[in-house]
Amino acid sequence: MTLRFAAIGLDHRHVYHLVGGLIDAGAICVAYDPATSDHRVLAGFRERFPALPEVTDRRRLLEDPSIDAICIAAVPSDRADIAIAAMRQGKDVMVDKPGVTSPVQLAEIERVVRETGRIFSICFSERFVVPATEVAGDLIAAGAIGRVVQTLGLGPHRLNRPIRPDWFFDPARYGGILADIGSHQIDQFLHFTGSTDARIVSSAVGNVGTPETPAFQDFGEILLRSDQATGYIRVDWFTAHGLPTWGDGRMVILGTEGTIELRKYVDIDGRPGTDHVFLVNREGTRHIDGSTAPLRYFRNFIADVRDRTETAMAQRHVFTVSRLALEAQAAAQRLTLKPHDR
Incomplete structure (x- = not known):
């Protein structure tokens, strides 16, 4: 099996890592949705991947049965909804961090993963x-x-x-x-x-x-x-x-x-x-x-899509990291540091 994937959400430069990493690991990028909030990201994507076709209707990518996975680097608050739509179409997803921005989104992602059996993977690039x-x-x-x-x-x-x-x-x-x-x-x-x-x-x-x-x-x-x-x-x-x-x-x-x-x-x-x-x-x-x-991450992700395994990263780990990050954010004390006189 050669993994076929598409990219949706070109709002952060980390999309270059997601797409490039999968291609280098042997996957095929079928197409991408050029919609973006930052024209510089799109310009950089076109420069790096000039041969990839653009599809302006992302529904075509989500509904295409020949596509196995979707890469997502949209505005962070929009990533969960795109991932959910992809998983409901039978696709696994690789998302830039943060994959979720609220506990409500995390709960919904966990529910959809249980219902669909799809992979929700966050590429922690660091x-x-x-x-x-x-x-x-x-x-x-x-x-x-x-x-x-x-x-x-x-x-x-x-x-x-x-x-x-x-x-x-x-x-x-x-x-x-x-x-x-x-x-x-x-x-x-x-x-x-x-x-x-x-x-x-x-x-x-x-x-x-x-x-x-x-x-x-x-x-x-x-x-x-x-x-x-x-x-x-x-x-x-x-x-x-x-x-x-x-x-x-x-x-x-x-x-x-x-x-x-x-x-x-x-x-x-x-x-x-x-x-x-x-x-x-x-x-x-x-x-x-x-x-x-x-x-190892990208080639392991490809193997996980093929074999329904968790070698790239355990699904529980993804959810635990997301929950802890949200808990830290919600509980954070607001610092008020007095500026120094110059």
Whole structure:
């Protein structure tokens, strides 16, 4: 079986990862719906995938029985409805994060998955398109740092305000900073610690540096715990323009016999390139170039569609990450930091 898929919802640049990852893994993109809230995303898609046909009536894609799956990177608040429509047409779905922006949407997605037996997969790109995370997972599985007891996840992003669409600044449409980019870090906490669930101990959000958009949340933090480990998460929109990439994403994994640090996108004062893995254990210190590690998510998703398995990611994991992110967002204390005198 060669998986045939279509793309609907070209509102976020992560659609490039979804479509490109599946094509690289051997799937065929049949067509895409060019509807978008950001013409720059559409222009970039056309540049990357010039041979793909456009279908302006998305119902044709949803109802086409030859299409196995739908990729979705729409405005976050719209993703659940598209996914539900696709699953009701017998299609599996791969959604950009966040896959849902409210508990009501999550409950409906869970109900439709139970009723249809379809796959609802969220591509947490800070794990699934980062080779360094594959290396870290393999090291942990091999016992390189003992039992994992804590993770520290940092997810800074560059704001790039002039190129952001209006919905980007509206929490009702993007879900809030913890439901959105915080979900990446919750996914990694559960994955690296081997936890099937967790509880939110505390969370906070704030607008501490962008007063011109007061509803926007530019900073967030979460403290969470499971029966396996504890974790701290910080996400923000303060990456400086001097950094040669969009964010200095880091993950520090503490084990009983060592630590792993991932510098995913840049080594700010050293080696060139991405996917730097630093290992410290009883054998010493080591730098590992993780950039050539194979990405497994997309090919595993294709296998899951074919075999009705859960090798890419357990369906329960998707729901748990989404629920915890929504709980953290709903319970978040609003930070009010006094500005410094200049």
